[in-house]
Amino acid sequence: MVKPAPGRSQMLARPRTLLLLSLLFAAACPLPVMAQEDDAATESDPRMEEAQSRFAEATALFDRGDYESALAEFQEIYALMEGHPRRSFVLFNIGLTQEELFRYDEALATYRRFLEEAPRPAPREDEVRGAIERLVPRLATLTITTNVPEAEVWVDERRVGTAPGSVSVTGGRHVIELRAQGYNPARTDLQVAARTEPSLNLELDRSFAGVSPAFFVTGAGLTVASLGVALGFAAAAIAEHGNLSSQLSDSEDQFEVTQARIAAMEQNALIADVMFGAAGVLGIATVVLAFVTDWGSEPPPEAASLRVTPFGGATAAGLTLEGSF
Missing domain, CATH: 2.60.40.1120 (Carboxypeptidase-like, regulatory domain)
Incomplete structure (x- = not known):
């Protein structure tokens, strides 16, 4: 069991809390801000029933010196009483508990909030103003x-x-x-x-949160470019292979098939294979970069744009690239 340290706040804690309990929940308490119908509504409100139950527990925790738990209970009671005319009275207990926890900055803010929210005349107003004067120094x-x-x-x-x-x-x-x-x-x-x-x-030092988005954009652009080059050379190789096969099957055109044309077709096919492999490697690297890129608070950059125009002939093939990345 945690025992509270002796002092002025300990001697006054229980009378303050019990009086505030009566102000909150006793229908007979004469408050000009609350009419009889408000008390009737309180009795039928399940939130108020829970608040009353928690208030008894909060008071017991406070008396035992378990101020952390008592503060949590009082704050929950304050939340439960949203819209209730006497809700602001709970702030008195919250501030008192914060004082016991030596959170004088929080207690000061809570007491000032009490004076702002509580109806006039506010209960214990003189004590609250005295507490403010005591805490400021x-x-x-x-x-x-x-x-x-x-x-x-x-x-x-x-x-x-x-x-x-x-x-x-x-x-x-x-x-x-x-x-x-x-x-x-x-x-x-x-x-x-x-x-x-x-x-x-x-001074705060930036932690590693990822790489620059420029690396992702560059990787995406190179992937698209490599794939475009591969498709261009592949298309040229396939087209030339079709031409060579057709000519070889024709007795009149078969003599136009030269070793140079066959070598060119094979070279285009090899380049296409190499570029497909490069596009695959770059694509995998770009996907990894997408996960480790630090996009920050700025929107991601625009995706790379690229237009590929392949061309090919009997002895040469290639493509034209236009775009930005």
Whole structure:
């Protein structure tokens, strides 16, 4: 069992919580912001029934000193009471629990939110204003600069804001960490005195998130080009093979078939085989590049475009390439 540390907040915790419990759920409590029909609706709302059950558990957890669990319960109660006129009263308990966890920056923000949301006259308003006056001197304003916009600021494993910017921290030693997608975290230990405004600069190094999109675009273009060349030479070889076969079967034209033409056809076929192989290798490499490319926040570049125009003759073959990649 976790025992709370003795102090002023411990002595006042139970009366505060019990009084707030009656303000939340007792229909007899005279609040000008809530009419009798609101109380009747509360009694039939399953969310309010769950909130009441959780409130009893949260109070017991708080009294045992299990402030982390109590805070989770109070925050869940606040969510369950969405739309309820007395929902803002739960913020009092949330702020009180945050104080016990020494999260003075969160407690200060919660108390201020309580004053904004609670109906007037707000219960325990004087205590809340006193708590705000008590917490402000315990905080320091830390200004953090960095090379990455909107980097997450974590203080003692708790996210408190973004950098570049300023965050409130309690006096004492803290672990300050910046996190950003695509970058390695940067952290440092920092001793901060209350009521000061220290500055801190942390640079983030980019982590390996992939290769440049230019490699993928180049690979795609070379794959298409290789395939186009292969198809061109293959078409020329097939066409010439058909011509040679036809001439060899004709007694009058068979003497026009020369060894040079046969060698040219075989050469075109060999080039086609080589280019088909190259296109296959480049295609596999391009697929791999698609998975390791760092596209970042920018849209992927346009796909490579290529127009292939093959040509061939009795002694030569080739193709014309037009496009960009």
